[in-house]
Amino acid sequence: MHDPQLLAEALAHLPPDVADSPLFNADLAPVPPSRRVWTTYNYAALWVSMAHCIPTYTLAGGLIAAGMNWWQALLTIGLGNLIVLVPILLNAHPGTKYGIPFPVLARSAFGTQGANIPAVLRALVACGWFGINTYIGGEAIKTFVGTFWPSFLTLGGDFAIAGLGLPSAITFLIFWSMNIFIIYRGMNAVRVFENWAAPIVLVLAGALLWWVVDRAGGTGPLLDQPSKFKDLSEFWPVFVPSLTAMVGFWATLSLNIPDFTRYGRGQKEQMLGQALGLPTTMIAFSAMAVVITSASKAVLTGADIKDLWQPEYLLGQMTSALPPKGLAAPLIADAAMRAVVAVVAVFGIVVATLSVNIAANVVSPANDFANLAPRRISFQTGGLITGILGILCMPWKLMQDPATYLNGWLGGVSALLGPVAGILIADYFLIRKTELDVADLYRPNGRYAGISKAAIVALVVGLAPNLPGFFKGIHLRGGGPDIFDDLYIYAWFTGTAIAGLVYWVLKRARSLPGPV
Numbered sequence: 001m002h003d004p005q006l007l008a009e010a011l012a013h014l015p016p017d018v019a020d021s022p023l024f025n026a027d028l029a030p031v032p033p034s035r036r037v038w039t040t041y042n043y044a045a046l047w048v049s050m051a052h053c054i055p056t057y058t059l060a061g062g063l064i065a066a067g068m069n070w071w072q073a074l075l076t077i078g079l080g081n082l083i084v085l086v087p088i089l090l091n092a093h094p095g096t097k098y099g100i101p102f103p104v105l106a107r108s109a110f111g112t113q114g115a116n117i118p119a120v121l122r123a124l125v126a127c128g129w130f131g132i133n134t135y136i137g138g139e140a141i142k143t144f145v146g147t148f149w150p151s152f153l154t155l156g157g158d159f160a161i162a163g164l165g166l167p168s169a170i171t172f173l174i175f176w177s178m179n180i181f182i183i184y185r186g187m188n189a190v191r192v193f194e195n196w197a198a199p200i201v202l203v204l205a206g207a208l209l210w211w212v213v214d215r216a217g218g219t220g221p222l223l224d225q226p227s228k229f230k231d232l233s234e235f236w237p238v239f240v241p242s243l244t245a246m247v248g249f250w251a252t253l254s255l256n257i258p259d260f261t262r263y264g265r266g267q268k269e270q271m272l273g274q275a276l277g278l279p280t281t282m283i284a285f286s287a288m289a290v291v292i293t294s295a296s297k298a299v300l301t302g303a304d305i306k307d308l309w310q311p312e313y314l315l316g317q318m319t320s321a322l323p324p325k326g327l328a329a330p331l332i333a334d335a336a337m338r339a340v341v342a343v344v345a346v347f348g349i350v351v352a353t354l355s356v357n358i359a360a361n362v363v364s365p366a367n368d369f370a371n372l373a374p375r376r377i378s379f380q381t382g383g384l385i386t387g388i389l390g391i392l393c394m395p396w397k398l399m400q401d402p403a404t405y406l407n408g409w410l411g412g413v414s415a416l417l418g419p420v421a422g423i424l425i426a427d428y429f430l431i432r433k434t435e436l437d438v439a440d441l442y443r444p445n446g447r448y449a450g451i452s453k454a455a456i457v458a459l460v461v462g463l464a465p466n467l468p469g470f471f472k473g474i475h476l477r478g479g480g481p482d483i484f485d486d487l488y489i490y491a492w493f494t495g496t497a498i499a500g501l502v503y504w505v506l507k508r509a510r511s512l513p514g515p516v
Contacts, residue, residue: 006035015439023112024442027370027379031099031262038263042191043273046260048198049355050253051281052205054136054311059246060286061293061309066238067228070290076239077286080246081279087254087421087496088278089271094428095258096270098438102256102364103371106420107441107448109427109503114451116372117459118420122255123365123386125413130361131390132398134179137353138172140312144346145171147319147339164396172396176387178354183362183383190358191263197355204348209288212295212314215331222294241489248415248492250278255420256364302326315345362386412470418492419462422500423455431507454506462499466491 009032011019018024063073094105102122106115146153146167156166164172182189213219229235257274264270289309296308300317302325307313317324318331319342332338366382377385428434440446469488471477487494 006032009034013438014442018439018442021442021444022375023107023444025370025374025378027382028101028104028367028374028442030104030438033099036096036099036263036265038191038260038269039265040269040273040276042195043260043264043270044277045198046191046194046359047274047277048281049194049201049352050359051278051356052198052201052285053133053352053356054349055249056282056285057289057311058309059249059282060290061306063242064222064225064290065306066242068235068238068242069225069227070223070294072227072235072239074283074287074290076242077246078279078283080243081250081282083243084247084250084254085275085278087425088250088257088274090425090429091254091421092257092261092270092274093267093434094436095261096264096267097434098436099262100438100441101259101262101367103368104441105258105428106424108432108436109423109452110455111450111452112441112444112446112448114455117456118255118417119368119371121413121417121420122252123368124389125252125417126361126365126368127386127389128393128395128398130179130357130365130386131393131395133353133357133361134176134390135172135395137175137178137350137357138168140346140349140353141171141175142167143312143316144342147342162394162397164394168396175350175354176391178350179357179362180383180387182354182358183366184380186379190363194355194359197351201348201352201355204344205285205288208311208314208345209292212292212299216295216298218295218298219291220294220296220298222290222297244415244489244492251415251417251421251492252364253360255417255424256367259363259367260359299331300324300326312349315341315349319345361390412473412491415491416463416466416470416495418495419459419499422462422496422498423458423503426500426504427455427507430504454503454510457506458499458503461502462495465498466495 007026007029010026010029013030013032059077060070060073063076064070068076091102091105094100095102098105103115103119106118109115110118142153152167154167155170159166161169182193227235229238261270289311292311292314293305293308296314297303297305300308300314303313303317319338321330321335321338323329324331330338332341362383365386366379369382369385370377370379428436437447440448443449465484465487468477468482468484469491472479472485473488
């Protein structure tokens with residue numbers, strides 16, 4: 001919001017003293033009504049472009065590997081996304097009504113200083129995911145370059161930077177720069193990019209689906225594979241933690257969704273767009289992945305099914321000049337056609353990874369870091385901080401042990417952010433009745449000043465039952481199965497409910513509108 005006219009419009013709706021507040025800057029200011037232009041399509045496109053990513057593609061594969069059949073896997077994915085859609089829509093409401101981002105909304109429940117706690121927690125999770133997605137995008141570019149310049153893959157020999165080979169380091173920084181460039185263009189650039197990224201990725205995925213089913217002469221064997229569970233007693237212990245994982249997949253977005261809905265024309269547009277974009281895309285894209293993998297198994301008979309769940313593996317087999325294992329000839333005989341497929345495929349992976357990385361992992365921490373020192377940190381600076389932390393976390397090393405990091409650290413922290421969602425929802429709908437004093441959200445001595453004791457207590461109580469299970473997940477606690485393991489599989493649900501209830505009770509007991 002560095003446009004002077006735009007800033008003037010925002011300040012026109014606020015008292016004069018707010019402009020001089022240390023809690024105010026142009027990027028955190030309420031979006032003026034005249035600039036709230038995002039439509040139903042914009043929100044649907046946002047979710048379509050974010051959901052069409054490699055992690056979504058592999059979701060069903062993980063559930064099927066755990067013993068589910070194809071329809072049980074899709075049911076789990078669909079139900080999880082319908083559940084997480086509820087807090088997403090609830091927390092989206094204040095963003096659209098008042099034009100404020102997530103860290104400013106958090107000030108109403110946690111206080112103007114206390115809001116930095118949930119903001120930083122959310123930002124650090126995003127930084128980790130940013131680094132991992134940037135590494136994935138960089139590796140896709142490396143594969144593409146290696147197709148046309150094979151010697152690039154051995155550039156530098158054994159030379160490595162913090163354990164990362166020179167070719168990977170170069171393509172990592174190239175993809176990193178793409179992310180930062182779009183963020184420095186501002187939120188309108190994000191909207192434009194997501195608008196055209198959504199249909200492109202969908203068309204490319206559809207083309208891959210058509211090609212592999214046509215080559216296989218059908219949908220393949222995976223759709224006939226039965227469930228490994230004989231009854232509900234066997235299915236339930238796998239279904240519940242899987243459902244929690246599906247909710248946790250977008251749980252972070254359920255917090256910072258105001259960062260996007262603050263630009264919406266109205267509640268109808270953002271609610272309809274998100275309802276159309278999130279669950280439908282997650283189910284449809286996961287279903288496409290199931291069919292593509294199943295048909296690929298019929299074509300690449302010598303391949304391991306685990307490899308076939310990775311789209312980059314399948315595309316690599318398609319563009320290889322060497323026959324895949326079990327076949328007498330390359331999948332695509334013509335060299336020129338292999339080159340075209342390589343260009344289109346890598347373009348699709350890069351666009352898909354770039355779109356989810358910017359929307360899910362850069363916009364939020366950019367605002368969150370800006371909230372730490374609004375007078376010194378802008379949205380663009382916050383995005384740059386995110387990018388730097390994404391490098392410092394060395395995602396190439398983290399990916400060496402993805403089970404511990406993705407499912408332990410990042411997956412666990414995402415689930416543990418449930419209490420923040422519970423507190424925000426309870427505060428806005430039950431305590432404030434959707435009424436906020438926007439000017440006081442930016443005043444250091446207003447009704448939301450300081451740190452809310454009720455929010456901090458509720459956060460701690462909501463986290464407490466799940467921390468032992470989290471610590472075991474990241475190997476900080478040992479021992480055999482216990483009650484905490486049983487609680488942890490419900491982490492997001494229990495944390496959200498407990499924290500929201502405790503916060504509501506404490507606020508009602510004191511009957512005070514501001515931080516307590």
